[in-house]
Amino acid sequence: MKYATQRVALPFFALALALFALQVTFGILAATVYVLPEFLVDYVPFHIMRMSHTNLLIVWLLIGFMGCTYYLLPEEAESEIHSPMIAYVQLAIFAVAGAGALVSYQFGIHEGREFLEQPLWSKILITVSFLMFLYNSSRTLLVGRKTAINSVLMLGLWLAAIFWLFAFYNPGNLGLDKLYWWWIVHIWVEGVWELIMASLLAYLLIKLTGVDREIIEKWLYVIIGLALFSGLLGTGHHYYWIGAPAYWQPIGSIFSTLEVAPFFAMVMFAFYMFWKGRRNHPNKSAMLWTLGSAAVAFFGAGVWGFMHTLSFVNYYTHGTQVTAAHGHLAFYGAYVMMVLAVITYAMPQLRGRQPYNQILNMWSFWVMTSAMCFMTFTLTFAGVVQTHLQRVMGINYMEVQQQLELFYYMRLGAGVFVAIAAVMFLVAIFGPAREELPEGMALTAR
Amino acid sequence: MIEGLSRSAARNIFFGGSAFFFLVFAGLTAHSHYYIVNVSTNQEGLTPSVIAGKHVWEKHSCINCHSLHGEGAYFAPEIGNVWTRYGGEENPDGARASLKGWIRAQPLGVPGRRQMPYFDLSEEELDNLIDFFRWADAMDTQGWPPNKAG
Ligand code: HEM
Ligand code: HEM
Ligand SMILES: [Fe+2]
Numbered sequence: 152m153k154y155a156t157q158r159v160a161l162p163f164f165a166l167a168l169a170l171f172a173l174q175v176t177f178g179i180l181a182a183t184v185y186v187l188p189e190f191l192v193d194y195v196p197f198h199i200m201r202m203s204h205t206n207l208l209i210v211w212l213l214i215g216f217m218g219c220t221y222y223l224l225p226e227e228a229e230s231e232i233h234s235p236m237i238a239y240v241q242l243a244i245f246a247v248a249g250a251g252a253l254v255s256y257q258f259g260i261h262e263g264r265e266f267l268e269q270p271l272w273s274k275i276l277i278t279v280s281f282l283m284f285l286y287n288s289s290r291t292l293l294v295g296r297k298t299a300i301n302s303v304l305m306l307g308l309w310l311a312a313i314f315w316l317f318a319f320y321n322p323g324n325l326g327l328d329k330l331y332w333w334w335i336v337h338i339w340v341e342g343v344w345e346l347i348m349a350s351l352l353a354y355l356l357i358k359l360t361g362v363d364r365e366i367i368e369k370w371l372y373v374i375i376g377l378a379l380f381s382g383l384l385g386t387g388h389h390y391y392w393i394g395a396p397a398y399w400q401p402i403g404s405i406f407s408t409l410e411v412a413p414f415f416a417m418v419m420f421a422f423y424m425f426w427k428g429r430r431n432h433p434n435k436s437a438m439l440w441t442l443g444s445a446a447v448a449f450f451g452a453g454v455w456g457f458m459h460t461l462s463f464v465n466y467y468t469h470g471t472q473v474t475a476a477h478g479h480l481a482f483y484g485a486y487v488m489m490v491l492a493v494i495t496y497a498m499p500q501l502r503g504r505q506p507y508n509q510i511l512n513m514w515s516f517w518v519m520t521s522a523m524c525f526m527t528f529t530l531t532f533a534g535v536v537q538t539h540l541q542r543v544m545g546i547n548y549m550e551v552q553q554q555l556e557l558f559y560y561m562r563l564g565a566g567v568f569v570a571i572a573a574v575m576f577l578v579a580i581f582g583p584a585r586e587e588l589p590e591g592m593a594l595t596a597r
Numbered sequence: 598m599i600e601g602l603s604r605s606a607a608r609n610i611f612f613g614g615s616a617f618f619f620l621v622f623a624g625l626t627a628h629s630h631y632y633i634v635n636v637s638t639n640q641e642g643l644t645p646s647v648i649a650g651k652h653v654w655e656k657h658s659c660i661n662c663h664s665l666h667g668e669g670a671y672f673a674p675e676i677g678n679v680w681t682r683y684g685g686e687e688n689p690d691g692a693r694a695s696l697k698g699w700i701r702a703q704p705l706g707v708p709g710r711r712q713m714p715y716f717d718l719s720e721e722e723l724d725n726l727i728d729f730f731r732w733a734d735a736m737d738t739q740g741w742p743p744n745k746a747g
Contacts, residue, residue, distance in 0.1 A: 184711075185672070188709060188711045189708075189709075189712070192712050192714070196714045197661070197672055197711075198661030198662045198670070199658075201662075201670055202658060261658055262655060262658075263652075263654060263655020263657070263658045263659070263660060265660050265661065265668065265670070268658060299604070299608070321655075323643060323651060324633065324634065324638055324640070325651065325666075325732075325733050325736070326637060326736060327634070328651075329666070329668065330629055330630060330633060334626075365604060369603070372604065372607035372608045372610070375611055376607070376610055376611040376614055376615070379614070379618060379619075380614050380618050383615075383618045383621075383622040384618060384621065384622050384625075386622065390629065391739060391741070392666055392667055392738045392739055392741035392742075393668075393736075393738065394633045394666075394736045394737060395629040395632065395633065396628070396632045396637075398625075399625075400739070402625070466741060474671070475671055541746050541747075542742070542743050542744070542746070543743070545744040546746060548674040548747060551746075552711070
């Protein structure tokens, strides 16, 4: 660790991972209700579990992004963080907003739009905290060196904050509500968050492979160009059936198909740099998460996204388990794995030692990734059967669901393995550090 | 392709192109806004009761079990066409009464069946909700869903 203030990242990572563990727990509870409908009905109904699950996901990813930013910014900008104090205060505010919302959900206090259930006071605190974060990090960038990596990262974060403001606009006309709701939800994950993902990927590749900055940064601009050129109009794939004009069917189909391109470019980029790289970095597990993230994002977002994005396919699959399958693998590959990659890379420096517990960390990678893939496959099968029975044959929803029980059992099983892998990850990161290096790497590490 | 391109050229293309696509997207959204208000939804029919119904829907976060025009959760049936499914077109009073009765009867407590919780709703709130369902069902959704099952 070259800069003392990079330490600021540590509590962000710790809190993010704790909330990740909670997110997975709520996921398992919700998946249990799918197979045992009476489970906890009188205590925590399904809708509360579900909003806890999805909100925890968003909150921990945002905290993770902030931690990643505080970690890489001093190195990239060659300057200490403007104010560590602001960082800690801002984290505390965010934690209160997130935890407060989570607790209030358990008492039935929430708003009512998907993913935006936070009560108004929580939304305001989130905004305040995020603005403090942006102030702090932008001040750091302004006095320091401006690289493509830190500029693109900051651009992504600022844009995420700007589009978040639509969360405060809830028109009474349901069509308008949906029109602008997607300005947050879609523009985040298929637009500005991709800027964040791509810059984190570029940062890790420079560090881990030692490839020239000039080459990496050029790729970075190409990738984010592909992301926004396709992703903005690609929002049209959510405007097919909500009361918007019919022209979104061709526009949304074409541009959202092009959204596969940035994810394809990222996976090509990652593997190309990996082969080209001269540096044999000892942190093999960070390299594994980095490559894994690019690859799984390509499958989850690119392949699974394309599968149901053409309007004439989406007409049948819209709002079925196919959507749930895609949502899981895309979020996991693009954002969960990328944050875990940065954490895996940064923790040895933050704890002041050589890469440690790598074998356990890699086990966690393989178990978690396989389990998330399995969950995606089983939900995809459920979704295809559901689409056929309900959308093609016209059989009633509840009857169709009874046919899908086996898939829901398998999803629950996969979830248990995700939880086991998450515990392995936590132990590998925060547990006692043993310098176990992969076979044959021991020499290059020193 | 990438060899012939310099970093600053790549950056300029990114900024120029993104600004262009953002403007196109914003313009089409503005038109869609206009279209939703004037063409595909019944703006005059958007009564205080329909809006109140939307708030009841949100207050109880129905969206975290049900889907509405295909968006939301996948745990419980589609609501966007529930009015049609209950025969609201042919017999509005009958559909209203059955929907209210259904919501009041929850939880059914059938063993092994997914349960909808009990919500403490007044007569007025129930009417608001049904007005909202009816209004949403009448939106022009380009022919979605494919059939009554939703
Ligand atoms: C990392 C990037 C992505 C993430 C995190 C993501 C996540 C999600 C999530 C969570 C939903 C469900 C939203 C809801 O609750 O209604 C969704 C829907 C959808 N996504 Fe993605 N997605 C990504 C990229 C893509 C891409 C690249 C495509 C197309 C190639 C795509 C196509 C779709 C479509 C068509 C839907 C609507 C499904 C429906 O009609 O029910 N996604 N996505
Ligand atoms: C133990 C593992 C997990 C289990 C058992 C699980 C289970 C569930 C369940 C039951 C739902 C509700 C689906 C419905 O409405 O019918 C859900 C929604 C969701 N989960 Fe998970 N989940 C797990 C892990 C994750 C992870 C790691 C992520 C992020 C990568 C994630 C992201 C989401 C998202 C985005 C939704 C909303 C999907 C949509 O609206 O389409 N989950 N999950
Ligand atoms: Fe999208």
